[in-house]
Amino acid sequence: xxxxxGYKVLTDKTPKYTVKEVAEMLxxxxxxxxxxxxxxxIPFVDRTDGNIRMFSDYSVSxxxxxxxxxxxxxPIEGVKNYIExxxxxxxxxxxxxxxxxxxEKSLRRQIKTLQQQMEVLKYKKSYYRNLLETRxxxxxxxxxxxxxxxxxxxxxxx
Numbered sequence: 001x002x003x004x005x006g007y008k009v010l011t012d013k014t015p016k017y018t019v020k021e022v023a024e025m026l027x028x029x030x031x032x033x034x035x036x037x038x039x040x041x042i043p044f045v046d047r048t049d050g051n052i053r054m055f056s057d058y059s060v061s062x063x064x065x066x067x068x069x070x071x072x073x074x075p076i077e078g079v080k081n082y083i084e085x086x087x088x089x090x091x092x093x094x095x096x097x098x099x100x101x102x103x104e105k106s107l108r109r110q111i112k113t114l115q116q117q118m119e120v121l122k123y124k125k126s127y128y129r130n131l132l133e134t135r136x137x138x139x140x141x142x143x144x145x146x147x148x149x150x151x152x153x154x155x156x157x158x
Contacts (some may be wrong), residue, residue: 008013010057010058010060010061011057011058012056012057012058013044013057013058013059014056014057015046015048015054015055015056016054016055016056016057017054017055017056017060018052018053018054018055019033019034019053019055021055022055022060022063025060025144026060026063026064026067028063028067031064032067034053036063036066036067036070037053039076039080040080040083041062041066041076041080042055042059042062042066043059043062043081043083043087044048044056044065045059046059051113062155066079066083069082069103070109072103072104072106072107073103073106073107073110074103078099079124082096082099083097085099087089099158127140
């Protein structure tokens with residue numbers, strides 16, 4: 001089996017795994033696996049005579065890719081388009097590359113946002129840890145600045 005930047009290129013198309021087994025392997029719900037397959041996002045999934053989906057290593061690798069693209073925010077239609085381009089072959093390499101580059105850029109923005117949110121949470125965690133250890137009052141809570149005789153007024157929907 002070839003290696004591509006630490007990833008095994010899976011080419012075995014022998015049906016081996018049920019939806020449940022694949023879901024456990026990839027830590028997805030069975031619903032998600034079925035949804036992706038029903039949406040036509042996983043090429044080459046076989047079915048038994050009893051109509052049970054059977055995944056090969058090859059189809060599992062497609063599923064990994066589909067899930068990756070979805071978790072980076074690519075809509076289902078975008079994933080379908082990408083899969084269709086893959087199936088067309090090398091003539092679509094430039095288009096596929098553009099899509100992947102876009103998703104990487106999008107994911108980098110998401111990571112930056114998540115890192116900023118993590119910094120806020122780290123600060124709050126440290127703040128609360130200190131409050132718990134020193135048994136001080138919470139001076140950052142907006143409710144702590146209300147006067148005791150001041151009513152708690154919240155707008156009502158009209």
